Amino acid sequence: MLLEQAVRSVLTAPDGTLDLALDTGASLLAASAGQWPAVSRAVLGHADTAVGRCWSAGWRPADLVRVVRRELKPVHLALAVDLIAAEGRRHPAAAPDRRWQEQLRELETEVWWQGDDGYLAAFAHRHRLDRFALATTLLELLRTWGRLPPIAPVGPTPGQAAPRAERSAGPVPGEPRMLARIRALLAKAESTEYPEEAEALTAKAQQLMAQHSIDEALLAAAGADRDAPAALRIGVDNPYEGPKTMLLDAVAAANRCRVVWAKEFGFCTVVGFDGDLDGVELLYTSLLVQATHALNKAGSGRDSRTKAFRQSFLVAYAARIRERLTTATERATSAAAAGRHLREDGTEEQLLPDERLLPALAARSEAVDEEVGRLFPKLVSQRVRVSDGEGWAAGRAAADRAALHGRTGELRR
Structure with missing residues (x-):
């Protein structure tokens, strides 16, 4: 088959003869317009093999797209999304797990073409490519995906059984109702022009998430919930990917999660319990936006546009956020241990102190550590250097101003 021959040649070619x-x-694929429909049909058929191999090797939709975004061009990205959509036709709509479905929605995967024979022609017309340019783009994409190594899986692939029953309710299918409320509170906090209102909204979100996490730990201690640690991947790209990873680690650590950085692929794997992972992702995203805004504002004068200043700024920001989150987590845990319980409607009730809480939280932290050891038996640590004192001071000041209470709470347990 022409396609298999071309793909095999490109996959095995050394860089010097690529x-x-x-x-x-x-040239082989685009030689004649007459064979183009057959090539189109073969390409979409080959997607089942090429993309399916990546799923079996531990990769997920957002991972494959992230690799393409980092290494190739926008047209490759569009083609990648289409091939993922084509492969997805093999699976029932309800087969993938919740996070898999969320990634597909975010990527806006859809089979928009009419008939597999006409796909390549339609794609070429949409992106203004001739047959040779499109065939080159296709082969470059398949080489990039075909050379990806196996990585630690962070969930089931389509067709595999999920590790536990999917949760229901909420605007995102499978999303816990409490998380949906927190997400709504944070959206309001970020859109309001009044700092006092934003602080109140984020504080309420924080309290709700903290209580939700504690409730889950107590359910597990009572044997009513056999939840186990899970994992997700969060993209962390240049510039300054080291400090960004430190910020993610700060958020994760305060919420009894662990972070493993795969620098070469531009992502971190976060290991923790399911509800905690959702909170970590929300809070990290918010704090990263706040850090970027603060850095841009600080970068308007003197030597603040230098790489040393900006690196030091973000390292200090992450370090100070770690301190604030750790303190907030300790306060929330102490309150819960004393029997102060926050209802879902925002009111508080006083219960008898529950002596199971601290051992339950410790058990969950231990379970996370064990899962990290299973997934990543060989880990090394890495240091990030600070070379600009002014940037460090500015970063800590910005972290002190960051509105993290709401998001912190989401993550805390």
Whole structure:
């Protein structure tokens, strides 16, 4: 088959002869308009194999797209999304787990073309490519995906059984109702022009998430919930990916999660319990936006646009956020241990202190550590250097001003 021959040649070509292999393969595929429908049909059929191999190797939809975004061009990205959509036709709509479905929605995967024979022609027309350019783009994409190594899986692939029953309710299918409320509170906090209102909204979100996490720990201690640690991947890209990873680690650590950084692929794997992972992702995203805004504002004068200043700023920001989150987590845990319980409607009730709480939280932290050891038996630590004192001071000041209470609470347990 022409496609298999071209793909095999490109996959096995050394870097020094890659251009020749690409030109030869693309010429073979695009040789005549008459064979183009057959090539189109073969491409979408090959997607089942190429994309399915990536799923089996531990990769997820957002991961494959992230790799393409980092290494290739926008047209490759559009083609990647289409091939993921084509492969998805093999699976029932309800087969993937909740986070898998969320990633597909965010990528806006859809089979928009009419008939597999006409897909390549339709794509070429949409992106203004000739047959040779599109064939080259296809082979470059398949080479990038075909050379990806196996990585630690963070959930079931389509067709595999989920580790536990999917949760229901909320605007995102499977999302816990409490998390949906917190997400709504944070959206309001970020959109309001009044700092006092934003602080109140984020504080309420924080309290709700903290109580939700504690409730889950107590359910597990009572044997009513056999939840186990899970994992997700969060993209962390340049510039300053080291300090960004430190910020993510600060958020995760305060919420009894662990972070493992895969620098070469531009993502971190976060290991923790399911509800905690959702909170970590929400809070990290919010704090990263706040840090970027603060950095841009601080970068308007003197030497603040230098790489040393900006690196030091973000390292200090992450370090100070770690301190604030740790303090907030300790306060929330102490309140819960004393029997102060926050209802879902925001009111508080006084219960008898529950002596199971602290051992339950410790058990969950231990379970997370064990899961990290299972997934990543060989880990190394890495230091990030600070070389600008002014940037460090500015970063800590910005972290002190960050409105993290609401999001922190979401993550805390």
